[in-house]
Amino acid sequence: QAKHLGTHGIQLHDPSMSDRRAADAQLGEDLAGASERGELHVLYQPLVDLADARPVGVEALVRWHHPRLGVVSPTRFIPIAERSGTIADIGLWVLETACRQVVEWGDLYVSVNLSPRQLPEESLVADVLGVLARTGLAPDRLCLEITESALVDESAGIAKLRALRDHGIHVAIDDFGTGYSSLHYLTRLPVDILKIDRSFVAQLDGTPEGSGITEAILRLSQVLHLKTVAEGIENAEQAAELQLLGCGIGQGYLFARPLPPADLFELLISPSRQPSSPS
Ligand code: C2E
Ligand code: MG
């Protein structure tokens, strides 16, 4: 039984548990004011058309340069920010930074992660519209990513997503297939895009067994008239199989890692971005 806990397994009575709690508390304190102190940065990972590998958008991914600890992963500090409530400020800071940046990048769209903790914020819709007004980004160039579990039993949150969509903003379900929402429920959600979780992409190996879940998600999105983005594409075989299965857009280390703005811009203007033959 113990072995499925893996290296990140948590044992009761483990003294490292209280160490972890103390470290979390310290990080939570350090995080207050981090954006004002210039410690937060946004990286951009291309979202590419699988037909020709050209970027059609970018996902904004936050990084924290802690003055003593160096770069702290969002998987570490976002949950802490969610518990302490600072996620609302951080989320808006990322949104505004990303929108301001992407305005400069031609017709790319930007996808920004929305924490489930931001959904109950009374001012969410006004805040997002305010960012678009200040930055001048057209609403249809913004996509908000939310996990499906965040939406279960959140009728107020769903109403806000609907309002944002009425303004032309797109909504994507992130890590699709890992949550618990029913298919019935999915048909009622105001969404445009399903992002196929990378655990399913990792299973693609050219066999029917490997592609089963991905195929099912693609069929589902067809029926519901949704677009699909595949996450975590690491090799050319996965990209080719996804394209064959009808997935439109892909994201992953095969194309590019999350990049600082200058590197992303470099990639956009590099000749290799252009298709090798006119089509
Ligand atoms: P996510 O939204 O599902 O973002 C995709 C994650 O997969 C990113 O990790 C990205 O670097 C990673 N990834 C991309 N391509 C590949 C690949 O080919 N292979 C593998 N193994 N991984 C790949 P990252 O940047 O560490 O972010 C982790 C999570 O932290 C995000 O998952 C998202 O849930 C959260 N996050 C990041 N930035 C923000 C933010 O501004 N706000 C909120 N609320 N959450 C954020
Ligand atoms: Mg995401």
Ligand code: MG
């Ligand atoms: Mg994701």
Ligand code: MG
């Ligand atoms: Mg994911």
